[in-house]
Amino acid sequence: MTVNMSIEGNSKPMMAAESMVPDSSSIVEEIGRGDLCLQNLKNRKLGTDTPIEGTAEPIVSTPVLRSGSMPGTPGRRTTPKIAGLRATFERAVSDGSVQPLRSPGRLEKSRSLEQAREQDLQAVRAKDEEIEKLKAKLEQETGLRHEFEDKYKRLQAESARWEAQRARQEIEWRGELERHMLERDKAQDEFIEIKRQLLSLKRSISLSTRLGNQVPDSDFTSEMQHLYHELQNWVVNSSRRVKTTKSATDMLACVEGIVEPMHVEYLQALFRNWNPTMKLPLLQAVTIYYFRDVWNDPLLFGLPTWRNGVQEAAEIFKTVLPLPAYNKWQAVTLDTLKQNADIKESVDLAAKKLTGTICTILGALTGAEESSVMETSLNVIVRRAISLSHVFSVQQRAHYQFILPQPGTPFDPAKMDDTSLEACSPSHAISCATFPLVVKHNEGLEEGVPSMSIVVKAKVLCCPW
Structure with missing residues (x-):
C-alpha cells in the first residue's frame, strides 16, 4: 500500500513502502x-x-x-x-x-463548498446592505416623525393661544353687546317717556283751553286713567330690573328709618305682608300715596308762603257764605291765582321737591341707584298731576274728593277695580291701593242730578288671607 502526502512549499512526494528499505x-x-x-x-x-x-x-x-x-x-x-x-x-x-x-472528487466537493460559502457570504453581504438601507430609512422616518411631532406641538400651542384670544374677545364682545343692549333699552325707555310727556303736554294744553267752561266727567275720567297708566309705566321702567332680597322685617325697618312719622303707619301696613312678587304694585302704592298732598290741598298745591293768608280768608268765607256762593268764590279766586305767572316758579319747586322725596324713598326700599332720567320723567308726571288737580279745584258746580283705601280694607267692587290676576270677592281685603278713588259731590243746583257720583274707581290689589 502506497500513501501520498504533500507539504506546502514542497512539490515532491515522499513515498514509503513497507515491502522495501530505501538506501x-x-x-x-x-x-x-x-x-x-x-x-x-x-x-x-x-x-x-x-x-x-x-x-x-x-x-x-x-x-x-x-x-x-x-x-x-x-x-x-x-x-x-x-x-x-x-x-x-x-x-x-x-x-x-x-x-x-485530496482526491479529484474531494477537490471538487471542496470547491463546491467554497462556492457555497462564497454565495452565503454574498447573501449575507446583500442582507447586511439591505439592513443598512432599512436602518437609514428608519433613521430618516424617525427624524421626520420628530419633526412632525415638533410641528404638531407648535400648532397645538398656537391653537391654544388663538382659542384663549377668541375666548377673551368673546367675553369682551359679550360685555360690549350687553352694554349696547342696555343703552338701547335705556334709549327706548327715554323715547317712550318723551313721547308720553309730549302726549301729556298736548292733553294739558287741550284741557287748559277750556278753563272757563265746565269740564265733563268723561274728560276727567280719561285724564285720570291716562295718569294712572303713566305712573304705572314709570314704576315698571324704573324698578323692573332691580332685584330685592330684603325680608318683611327689613322693609318695615327701612320705612321707619326714612319716612316722616306721620306716614309710617300707612306705609308699614303696605309692607307688613311683604312678598317680592308684589314689588311693583307696592312701589306704585308708595308713589301714589305721596300724590295725596297734591289732590287734597284746600287751595292750589305749590303756592308760595303767602298762601296762608288766602287759606285764612277761605275759611272765613266758608263760614259766612252759602255753599254755592263759596264754591263760586273759590273757583274764581283759584283760577285767577293759577293763571298768575308769579306762582309758576313756586309750583315747579314744589313738584321737584315731591319728586325727590319719592325717588329717595323708592331707592332706599329697593337699593337701586337714582337716575336723573327717571327722576325727570317722574317730575313730568307730578307736574301733570298738579295741573290736573288745579283743574279740579276751579270747578264751580262740584267738589271732587280723592280717597286712597287703607291696606286691609274690605274689597268693594262698586268703588274698586282689582288689578290682581286672581278673582277677588267682597270677603277679601285689599293688600294695597295703586290709584285713588275719585268721588264727585254735586251742589244740587239742578234737579235730577245725584249729589254724589264716582268718576274713577280705585285701583287695588287683592290678596286673600
Whole structure:
C-alpha cells in the first residue's frame, strides 16, 4: 500500500513502502527536504517569506522491518529527526497550515463548498446592505416623525393661544353687546317717556283751553286713567330690573328709618305682608300715596308762603257764605291765582321737591341707584298731576274728593277695580291701593242730578288671607 502526502512549499512526494528499505542517500535527501520545509513553515508563522536553503545533517539509516519478515529480520529504523518532522507535519495539518493531498472528487466537493460559502457570504453581504438601507430609512422616518411631532406641538400651542384670544374677545364682545343692549333699552325707555310727556303736554294744553267752561266727567275720567297708566309705566321702567332680597322685617325697618312719622303707619301696613312678587304694585302704592298732598290741598298745591293768608280768608268765607256762593268764590279766586305767572316758579319747586322725596324713598326700599332720567320723567308726571288737580279745584258746580283705601280694607267692587290676576270677592281685603278713588259731590243746583257720583274707581290689589 502506497500513501501520498504533500507539504506546502514542497512539490515532491515522499513515498514509503513497507515491502522495501530505501538506501541511505535517498533518506538523507528526504530528511533535508523535510528540514527545509519545516524551516519554511516556521518562517511563515514568524512573517518571513524568504526560504532558507541548506543541507540537512546526515541521518544514519535504519533498516525497515518488512511485512511478513521473520522476527530476526532487521526492519526500518526511525531517527529522532524524522519523528520530529512527522510530528511537526501532523501538527501543521491539524492547524490547517498544510492541506493534505485530496482526491479529484474531494477537490471538487471542496470547491463546491467554497462556492457555497462564497454565495452565503454574498447573501449575507446583500442582507447586511439591505439592513443598512432599512436602518437609514428608519433613521430618516424617525427624524421626520420628530419633526412632525415638533410641528404638531407648535400648532397645538398656537391653537391654544388663538382659542384663549377668541375666548377673551368673546367675553369682551359679550360685555360690549350687553352694554349696547342696555343703552338701547335705556334709549327706548327715554323715547317712550318723551313721547308720553309730549302726549301729556298736548292733553294739558287741550284741557287748559277750556278753563272757563265746565269740564265733563268723561274728560276727567280719561285724564285720570291716562295718569294712572303713566305712573304705572314709570314704576315698571324704573324698578323692573332691580332685584330685592330684603325680608318683611327689613322693609318695615327701612320705612321707619326714612319716612316722616306721620306716614309710617300707612306705609308699614303696605309692607307688613311683604312678598317680592308684589314689588311693583307696592312701589306704585308708595308713589301714589305721596300724590295725596297734591289732590287734597284746600287751595292750589305749590303756592308760595303767602298762601296762608288766602287759606285764612277761605275759611272765613266758608263760614259766612252759602255753599254755592263759596264754591263760586273759590273757583274764581283759584283760577285767577293759577293763571298768575308769579306762582309758576313756586309750583315747579314744589313738584321737584315731591319728586325727590319719592325717588329717595323708592331707592332706599329697593337699593337701586337714582337716575336723573327717571327722576325727570317722574317730575313730568307730578307736574301733570298738579295741573290736573288745579283743574279740579276751579270747578264751580262740584267738589271732587280723592280717597286712597287703607291696606286691609274690605274689597268693594262698586268703588274698586282689582288689578290682581286672581278673582277677588267682597270677603277679601285689599293688600294695597295703586290709584285713588275719585268721588264727585254735586251742589244740587239742578234737579235730577245725584249729589254724589264716582268718576274713577280705585285701583287695588287683592290678596286673600
